[in-house]
Amino acid sequence: MFITVSDVIEYLFCPRFIFFMHCLNIPQREERYYKVLRGRELHESREKVNTSYVRKRLKCVRKEVSVYLTSRRYRIKGEVDEVLFLDDGTAAPMDYKYAEYSGVVHRTHRYQLALYGLLIMEHFEVPVNRGYICYTRSNHHVEEVIFRQKDYDAAIDTVNEILRTVQYGYYPEGTKQKARCVDCTYRNICD
Ligand code: SF4
Numbered sequence: 586m587f588i589t590v591s592d593v594i595e596y597l598f599c600p601r602f603i604f605f606m607h608c609l610n611i612p613q614r615e616e617r618y619y620k621v622l623r624g625r626e627l628h629e630s631r632e633k634v635n636t637s638y639v640r641k642r643l644k645c646v647r648k649e650v651s652v653y654l655t656s657r658r659y660r661i662k663g664e665v666d667e668v669l670f671l672d673d674g675t676a677a678p679m680d681y682k683y684a685e686y687s688g689v690v691h692r693t694h695r696y697q698l699a700l701y702g703l704l705i706m707e708h709f710e711v712p713v714n715r716g717y718i719c720y721t722r723s724n725h726h727v728e729e730v731i732f733r734q735k736d737y738d739a740a741i742d743t744v745n746e747i748l749r750t751v752q753y754g755y756y757p758e759g760t761k762q763k764a765r766c767v768d769c770t771y772r773n774i775c776d
Contacts, residue, residue, distance in 0.1 A: 587655060588747050590663030590700050593740070596747050597693045598765065600757035605771045607751045613770050627666060630681045630721040639679075643717065643727075644672040648679075654704040661744055665701045668709070669717070676705050678716045679727075686720040690730055694718055698730050699740040 595602040595613075605611045631650070639645050647670040655662040667679040678701035682694065698716035706713045713732065720726045750757055759766070759775060766772050 587660050587662045588744050590697055593743055594693055599760035601759045603747055603750050604756055608754045627681050634725050645669040646672050654708050656704050656707050659703055668705055676711045676713050681719045683721050686723040686726045696740045699732055699736045702732055
């Protein structure tokens with residue numbers, strides 16, 4: 586069984602999403618709409634991120650777009666918006682967010698990038714010690730995230746928690762941030 590990088594994002598938002606989606610097979614309402622919207626935004630955003638900016642400022646010598654990767658070792662899979670190959674021999678994931686940059690990179694986004702980093706390292710056999718997020722609603726601001734071993738370890742621990750939840754059918758605690766429950770698809774069946 587493989588966990589998707591999207592599953593990890595959902596899990597960090599509220600661990601119970603995974604139980605409802607994968608143990609009870611109840612899909613999220615917005616999923617399909619979200620995917621269509623995201624595809625459209627991504628296409629437009631990529632065109633706006635100046636190619637010479639990526640090449641010069643990030644010292645990128647080559648890139649691959651929409652790269653779908655799986656890892657048997659970590660049991661994860663996901664599609665990386667862009668894999669940048671840098672002039673120091675390392676590679677880095679670039680992820681586009683339809684969001685404003687608030688001054689900090691959210692934990693969810695950091696984990697997501699770290700998982701992409703693990704996938705890239707395994708597949709391309711190059712070191713990955715940083716990643717980038719492009720915030721499309723802040724004039725395509727690009728923020729760099731440096732990865733430490735603890736970032737990779739925390740991301741892998743989360744994947745293992747999700748695998749345990751799904752395999753053993755655990756009913757996890759819901760999010761402590763109750764404001765998230767207000768618009769939640771599952772609020773009628775969640776106690
Ligand atoms: S209602 Fe709240 S606790 Fe329950 S699944 Fe939704 S966000 Fe999580």
